[in-house]
Amino acid sequence: MVNEAGKHIFSKVKAIFMDLGFDALNNFHYLRHNLRGNRVRKQYFSSNADHPPVILLQGFLGTRGVLIPLERHLRESGRDVISIDLGFFNVSDVRKSAQLLSYKIERIVDRFADEHGITKIDIIGHSMGGLIGLYYVKRLGGHRLVRKLVALGAPFNGTWTSALGVFPFGIFSKGIWQMLPDSDFLKSLKLHPHETHDTEVVSIAAKYDALCPPAACHLQGATNIDVSVGHAGLLMDDKVFKTIGDVLDHSPHLKKVVTLSRPR
Numbered sequence: 001m002v003n004e005a006g007k008h009i010f011s012k013v014k015a016i017f018m019d020l021g022f023d024a025l026n027n028f029h030y031l032r033h034n035l036r037g038n039r040v041r042k043q044y045f046s047s048n049a050d051h052p053p054v055i056l057l058q059g060f061l062g063t064r065g066v067l068i069p070l071e072r073h074l075r076e077s078g079r080d081v082i083s084i085d086l087g088f089f090n091v092s093d094v095r096k097s098a099q100l101l102s103y104k105i106e107r108i109v110d111r112f113a114d115e116h117g118i119t120k121i122d123i124i125g126h127s128m129g130g131l132i133g134l135y136y137v138k139r140l141g142g143h144r145l146v147r148k149l150v151a152l153g154a155p156f157n158g159t160w161t162s163a164l165g166v167f168p169f170g171i172f173s174k175g176i177w178q179m180l181p182d183s184d185f186l187k188s189l190k191l192h193p194h195e196t197h198d199t200e201v202v203s204i205a206a207k208y209d210a211l212c213p214p215a216a217c218h219l220q221g222a223t224n225i226d227v228s229v230g231h232a233g234l235l236m237d238d239k240v241f242k243t244i245g246d247v248l249d250h251s252p253h254l255k256k257v258v259t260l261s262r263p264r
Helices: 002-022 024-034 064-076 094-116 128-139 161-169 174-178 184-190 238-249
Strands: 054-057 081-083 121-126 146-152 200-206 223-227
Touching (some): 054 094, 064 121, 064 238, 094 121, 094 128, 094 174, 121 128, 128 184, 128 200, 200 238
Parallel strands (some): 054 081, 054 121, 121 146, 146 200, 200 223
């Protein structure tokens, strides 16, 4: 039994190194941008945006710096974009981060709704950021304001690679425990897909992602799309940016969708 557990852990570690090797350039750029930290230039709303503003959420151990390439792309396509400061390397309890997100979104809407006519927003969350977004939509009334939630490599079904990070991160991070498969948090979060109401949920998974493979990201009741990158590539690759733009502009092409039925 111990030998089987050892083989399982070895296979996970091997997969991570294969992911790093396959997507080496995107991983390099991800780490480079991550070092920028959470102090980024604040930009709010332009006077000519024709789309709902987009809120960006980084993943576990990610800073707002990793969101800069996607933010730049979205701005160039005519969207207003805001990244939320979720604390140092985003290691907090998903519920607390969602409460912080709720507070900041309410402030943004109160401040800019009249001037810019904001009635809806879109959220894009990478990895654990996707869990934060879904919790906000389903448990904190976010469905009233969120038009689309786009999750990038979000472990809705949990990921065993979280177990590799329990030491040392598990000592001070509740979030890493929440991302384990069959955690009480994930079981509760996935219940009742209809609780997203009119919010469209899209989960984009990376085929070569060892941290959050597609099976971990496919969410019942959502539109599920697989793209040919690794975990870091979801925030760095132009192909993914185009897919995100298509999702925000239109409904995804059916041929890209992994169909999951809603529970009765």
